[in-house]
Amino acid sequence: KNQVEQSPQSLIILEGKNCTLQCNYTVSPFSNLRWYKQDTGRGPVSLTIMTFSENTKSNGRYTATLDADTKQSSLHITASQLSDSASYICVVSDGLQKTSYDKVIFGPGTSLSVIP
Amino acid sequence: EAQVTQNPRYLITVTGKKLTVTCSQNMNHEYMSWYRQDPGLGLRQIYYSMNVEVTDKGDVPEGYKVSRKEKRNFPLILESPSPNQTSLYFCASSLAAYGNQPQHFGDGTRLSIL
Numbered sequence: 001k002n003q004v005e006q007s008p009q010s011l012i013i014l015e016g017k018n019c020t021l022q023c024n025y026t027v028s029p030f031s032n033l034r035w036y037k038q039d040t041g042r043g044p045v046s047l048t049i050m051t052f053s054e055n056t057k058s059n060g061r062y063t064a065t066l067d068a069d070t071k072q073s074s075l076h077i078t079a080s081q082l083s084d085s086a087s088y089i090c091v092v093s094d095g096l097q098k099t100s101y102d103k104v105i106f107g108p109g110t111s112l113s114v115i116p
Numbered sequence: 117e118a119q120v121t122q123n124p125r126y127l128i129t130v131t132g133k134k135l136t137v138t139c140s141q142n143m144n145h146e147y148m149s150w151y152r153q154d155p156g157l158g159l160r161q162i163y164y165s166m167n168v169e170v171t172d173k174g175d176v177p178e179g180y181k182v183s184r185k186e187k188r189n190f191p192l193i194l195e196s197p198s199p200n201q202t203s204l205y206f207c208a209s210s211l212a213a214y215g216n217q218p219q220h221f222g223d224g225t226r227l228s229i230l
Binding site for chain 2: 104
């Protein structure tokens with residue numbers, strides 16, 4: 001069964017510190033992996049998208065990595081800010097129907113709290 | 117401003133009273149989708165539409181209906197709501213249903229069915 005797991009479930013860090021969130025998936029075949037940020041009371045917003053051939057992608061202080069062999073991804077946040085407090089969701093698309101529809105499987109998310 | 121707009125944002129209603137949650141996007145996107153988000157479960161797809169007049173079931177379609185008469189609108193209909201449909205609902209759209217297109221999400225509709 002195609003699944004996406006994330007760890008930790010929640011995380012509290014001090015402002016200015018770095019952190020890394022993990023995503024493991026069993027989706028096959030693989031099309032792409034995305035990280036979304038979801039602020040409280042808002043819809044998810046795309047941070048990065050990576051395909052099979054990409055192993056690193058950055059968006060400002062956010063850096064995502066992908067190891068397609070081990071089916072793992074991580075999201076590293078550098079010099080955290082209070083505004084980074086949010087839920088981070090890993091989303092994997094399967095590649096079964098390349099020209100019509102990519103089914104997306106959402107992870108449960110990691111809740112990050114950045115405190116002063 | 118490019119956006120996905122859902123209405124209402126909050127709704128408390130009673131079992132059996134039909135309701136509609138509207139969703140509209142202004143980006144001329146072909147693909148639209150409805151999700152529900154429950155604690156610890158992540159987002160689960162209810163229905164999706166690849167274009168006008170084309171809709172299909174997602175993972176949890178029971179108790180829901182949708183329609184896509186116009187490209188920009190994709191309403192979610194609960195004909196006879198039940199308490200197990202109490203959830204946070206998101207509408208999303210993207211340029212296409214495949215490839216590296218990110219989905220753009222609305223800000224959610226919190227439904228409480230008593």
